[in-house]
Amino acid sequence: MQLFLSQVINGVGNGVVFATVALALVLIFRTTRVLNFAQGEMALFSAYISWKLTTFDLPVWVAIGISMAIAFVAGAVIERTLIRPMEGHSPLNVVIITLGLFLGLNALVQLIFGTDPQSMPSPFPKGSVSFIADTRVQKVTIGLMVVLLVECAALWLLLNRTTLGLKLRAVASNPDSARLHGIRAGSMLMFGWAISAAIGALAGSLVASERAALDASLMQVVLVYALAAAALGGFDSIWGAVVSGLVVGVADALTIQYVDALDGIEVVLPLGLILVVLVVMPNGLFGKRTVERV
Amino acid sequence: MSLLELRDVAGGYGPVRVLHDIDLSVEEGQVAVVLGANGAGKTTTLRAISGLLDVVSGDIRFAGTSLVGRPPEAIARLGIAHVPQGRGTFADLTVEDNLRIGAINRRDRDVERDLRHWLEVFPRLGERRDQEAGSMSGGEQQMLALARAMMARPKLLLLDEPSLGLAPLVTRELFDRLAELNREEGLTILVVEQNANLALEIGHWGYVLETGRIAVQGPAAELHDDDAVRKAYLGF
Numbered sequence: 001m002q003l004f005l006s007q008v009i010n011g012v013g014n015g016v017v018f019a020t021v022a023l024a025l026v027l028i029f030r031t032t033r034v035l036n037f038a039q040g041e042m043a044l045f046s047a048y049i050s051w052k053l054t055t056f057d058l059p060v061w062v063a064i065g066i067s068m069a070i071a072f073v074a075g076a077v078i079e080r081t082l083i084r085p086m087e088g089h090s091p092l093n094v095v096i097i098t099l100g101l102f103l104g105l106n107a108l109v110q111l112i113f114g115t116d117p118q119s120m121p122s123p124f125p126k127g128s129v130s131f132i133a134d135t136r137v138q139k140v141t142i143g144l145m146v147v148l149l150v151e152c153a154a155l156w157l158l159l160n161r162t163t164l165g166l167k168l169r170a171v172a173s174n175p176d177s178a179r180l181h182g183i184r185a186g187s188m189l190m191f192g193w194a195i196s197a198a199i200g201a202l203a204g205s206l207v208a209s210e211r212a213a214l215d216a217s218l219m220q221v222v223l224v225y226a227l228a229a230a231a232l233g234g235f236d237s238i239w240g241a242v243v244s245g246l247v248v249g250v251a252d253a254l255t256i257q258y259v260d261a262l263d264g265i266e267v268v269l270p271l272g273l274i275l276v277v278l279v280v281m282p283n284g285l286f287g288k289r290t291v292e293r294v
Numbered sequence: 295m296s297l298l299e300l301r302d303v304a305g306g307y308g309p310v311r312v313l314h315d316i317d318l319s320v321e322e323g324q325v326a327v328v329l330g331a332n333g334a335g336k337t338t339t340l341r342a343i344s345g346l347l348d349v350v351s352g353d354i355r356f357a358g359t360s361l362v363g364r365p366p367e368a369i370a371r372l373g374i375a376h377v378p379q380g381r382g383t384f385a386d387l388t389v390e391d392n393l394r395i396g397a398i399n400r401r402d403r404d405v406e407r408d409l410r411h412w413l414e415v416f417p418r419l420g421e422r423r424d425q426e427a428g429s430m431s432g433g434e435q436q437m438l439a440l441a442r443a444m445m446a447r448p449k450l451l452l453l454d455e456p457s458l459g460l461a462p463l464v465t466r467e468l469f470d471r472l473a474e475l476n477r478e479e480g481l482t483i484l485v486v487e488q489n490a491n492l493a494l495e496i497g498h499w500g501y502v503l504e505t506g507r508i509a510v511q512g513p514a515a516e517l518h519d520d521d522a523v524r525k526a527y528l529g530f
Contacts, residue, residue: 163398170384170395177382180344181446182370182399 005135007253013141014225015249016148017210020203021219021226022233022241023151024196029235031172031192034083034094038101040223042078042197043204044216045105046071048113050205051120051214060123064205068198075197076190083193084186110216117213120205140210147206151199152242158195159238168192221267225252228270231277234284244285248273295358297322297482298343298450303352305342312338314506315352320450320499325476325483327493327514329528330503336486337379339503340452343484344376345369356450371399375448379455381439385428389419392427392438396445405445412441433464440471444481451475453485457492465489469496490528494518502527 021039028036036042046067053063082101086093124143128136159165170178171188179185207222208214229248233240248270255262255269262268277284296319306312312335320326330336341347343354345366354361361369370376375396384392393412397405413420416437422430427438436456443451453472457465473496475481487493494500497514502523510523517523 166391166394167398169387169391170398173384173386174382176346177378177384178395179366180346180370180376180378180382181395181442182367183395184367 002133002135003257004254005131005133007257008250009131009135009137009141011250011253012246013138013144013210013249014252015246016141016144017203017207017222017245018225018229018248019148019242019245020151020199020206021222022229022245023155023238024200024203025226025230026233026235026238026241027155027196027199028192029230031168032079032083032189033091034098035235036196037095037098037223038105039196039200040204040219040226041102041105041109042071042075043200043207043222044219045074045109045204046197046201047120047204047208047214047218048109048118050201051118051208052113054121060121060209064123064202067205068201071197071201072194076194078197079190079193084189106216115216117215119212120208120214122209123206124209144206144210147202148242151202152238155195155199155238164191224267225249225270228273228277231274232284234286237284237286240284240286296320297357298484299353299355300339300343301353301355303339303342303349303354305347305349305352306338307347311350312506313342316503316506316508318501318508320482320484322482323476323480324498325472325485325496325514327490327497327500328484328486328503329488329490329493329500329517330509331527332488333505334503335506336503337454338506340376340378340454340484340486343369343452344374370446373446373449374452375443375446375450376452377439377443377454377456379458381435382442383427383435383438386426388424389427389430389438390423392442393419393445396442397447400445400447408445408447412444416441432459433461433468436460436464436468437471440468444475449482451481451483453483455486455488457487457489465492469493472496490524491518 021043025036025039028034049070050063050067053066054060082097083094086097122140124140126139128138131137159169167183168188168191170181170183171185175185204219207218211218225248229245230241232248233244252266252269256266298320300316300318303316304311304313316339328336328339338347342349343361345361345364349362356372356374359372384395393409397408413423418434419438419441427435430438456468460468469492472483476483485493494514494517500512500514500517501508502510504527510517510527
């Protein structure tokens with residue numbers, strides 16, 4: 001029981017990270033209908049920026065904040081210069097571009113920051129607190145949960161309680177009609193990429209601080225898990241991404257503990273999950289089936 | 295001076311020319327009706343006005359300002375509300391959010407009052423305020439489109455085949471509403487329709503489009519009663 005509980009807690013810690021990356025994926029998908037395969041590598045780049053800033057003795061949170069701001073601008077620039085010109089062309093073009101970004105950014109990271117593993121300090125206090133049935137929870141896990149909650153609340157407020165959020169939702173729902181209402185659709189898409197890149201920067205920096213070493217492969221497996229979470233959540237739903245991220249995290253931790261047959265190839269789990277979701281319920285657990293009447 | 299004036303407007307999709315030298319004007323406070331068969335260029339004309347289509351030659355002026363070359367979002371901000379075919383519904387947003395999008399560029403303090411007003415004018419929308427707009431019937435969505443357009447307090451309303459897919463009674467109600475808006479609020483309307491009979495009844499001036507050209511025009515009442523025009527173009 002104790003082992004089970006502590007594995008669940010471990011899973012939640014990882015799940016928070018998957019949820020955050022899934023959130024970024026869903027945000028771009030909702031506004032632009034693009035699945036951004038470069039999300040993980042954009043986050044990797046930002047993680048390196050955070051790490052580099054901490055080497056100048058900046059406090060970790062300040063470093064992450066600056067990195068998020070840089071990612072915000074970079075996300076907007078990527079949308080403007082690489083994604084926008086593909087408007088009106090085949091959606092495959094955009095997929096190819098995001099795959100190119102994936103490879104390009106990964107190479108760029110190694111070129112700029114080198115290939116030696118680095119170590120990123122954690123923004124959370126060390127140690128653990130006791131939890132039910134003699135299990136202990138790392139303070140890091142609690143910190144990650146709090147960050148995720150704050151992030152979700154902020155996004156929810158932005159989307160549902162501000163004019164800017166209404167414009168974003170309008171463009172996501174019906175871009176042509178939004179333009180006929182005087183909404184600058186292009187600016188909204190750019191903004192969607194910007195926010196999503198900033199969220200990714202946060203996720204990347206937190207993963208980097210949590211792991212023993214920061215290297216160029218940091219986000220690749222995370223992206224697979226995040227894609228599984230996004231698929232499970234239905235790609236359209238913010239809450240779906242969050243809950244599914246946690247579910248995937250816990251499922252992964254339990255698989256590692258209890259399913260010996262998958263030792264060393266645990267990544268089969270998210271891939272299998274994606275497959276099952278797409279076959280059995282293409283709208284995911286939380287996705288809305290689109291019903292339109294004419 | 296006319297509120298809207300199209301002079302020698304030509305345009306189309308890529309190399310395909312759909313409109314040829316369209317001359318058309320809408321007087322302030324009037325209802326202009328554009329009739330014609332499928333493919334005559336009715337929708338294209340509206341799309342040219344609201345900037346969704348590139349105008350190759352000619353000029354479109356709204357209250358004296360040229361609209362040619364401006365993007366749709368800028369044209370909308372000048373006070374032109376365009377209800378497209380398909381009604382432009384934001385299907386996965388609530389009815390209330392749909393209406394708020396209509397007023398999204400307004401800075402005045404009367405938005406809340408207008409919202410209450412239109413929910414009262416269209417009680418069905420009031421009942422469904424928190425429902426997803428896409429779950430409503432075609433007639434309700436058309437009413438929503440009209441209310442959403444009005445939330446912008448437009449100077450000119452462009453309507454693209456509002457009767458499409460609606461039951462005859464619902465169509466009748468919709469046109470009564472349009473006539474009312476024109477009469478009581480002085481709203482200027484340019485409506486494109488297949489239902490010539492109803493449209494001409496509420497219109498002041500009518501145009502008949504044929505393969506991208508204006509074939510006939512005149513006072514709506516005269517077109518309505520002209521046997522030759524009716525047989526040749528309107529089919530009733």
